Amino acid sequence: MKTNPLISFSFILLILIIGGCSIVFKNHSSTKLSPDKSKITEGYVKRVIDGDTILVAFKNNREERVRMILIDTPETKHPHLGVEPFGPEASKYTKEKLYGKEVQLETDVQQRDKYGRLLAYIWVNGELYNEELINNGLARVAVFPPNTKYVRIFRSLQAIARKKKIGIWSIKDYVNDRGYNTDISFK
Template identity: 55%
Template sequence: MGKKFFSFVVAIFMLWGCSAEESGQSKNIKGMEATVVHVVDGDTIDVQLKDGRKERVRMLLIDTPETKHPRLGVQPFGPEASDFTKNVLYQKQVVLEMDVSERDKYGRLLAYVWLENENVNRKLLEQGLARVAIFPPDIKYLDEFEKVQEEARQSKRGIWSLEDYVHDRGFQDSPKTTGEASKKDRDGCDIKGNINSKKEKIYHLPDGQYYDSVIPEMWFCSEAEAENAGFRPSKR
């Protein structure tokens, strides 16, 4: 009887260990402890470290649809991804696990975010609220993440429920947020509104030097309308 009970206990622990490994959980995550103080969007959060410093963190190996992009606007499943991250992480104690790179070109920390031994990056993929985004050399969980993504794709969860929405560089523009769609809804409005790399809002008239090369975020029917929206005229 004692041997049978011992064998049963061993089997249970072995099964638990396999389940933890398959789900991406780990009891020995090494990283920085932090408190999530703000959720920017689905894959970006603000945290306060134990020493009091505040840092912006970009989750590694995933990409969620946009909610605040100056050109793309709000993409399908962007708000759902943002809400998921907020509900799961806001004001929670987390561990930030680094990979090879410490920061991206914007100065944000790059990390896998762990909450109570669960990888939140992975959870977003499971829910169909993120795609795998590969930026070597930070690929520690790539094989695992791609497997989870494929399961979500096969099940048509979230972003995978929309045909041809996900591509290698991100997500297709929502028809409601593209400049071309806006133009079709407003025939005769041919002034292009563009936001450049310096975040300057500039409008371009049809006879302007850069008009043909500009990809519009918005279309306007008059210069007054463009200026009321905060755009200035192009200098050429």
């Protein structure tokens, strides 16, 4: 008797879901992400401004401040907020991972923010760096429509980091929907 492979696969998937198994392993998304080639610009990271903002130099000698889409790291240079917990760690991590590296910038629907910065997902060596910051508890998901291409993936990864109490999630009540709560004790 022949069995339909689609029915077999569906049955196995149903068993996994009912059993509570996760399709996300080691804090990485289950599918290999790849950028939309039609929305890619290449350059190299000339300077790291903070955890979620970099200065990129392009081949035509143009430079742009680039703000990473869908993430928000704690502040390190804000005139009113000062240095927030895990801000220096996020900046240091971004500097170690991106400074001097060739990157691909993938834009979404809106290409610039109100400050004139280029908005982009950062790809380095075929990996989505924005995702890496979330995986390591150094950024929260910050949604500013219409730029939402990877929001579902990022939110699922954030839930894992939160559950594991990694980085920013290790401080009770520190992260909220609007950013970071600096009114609580961090000791």
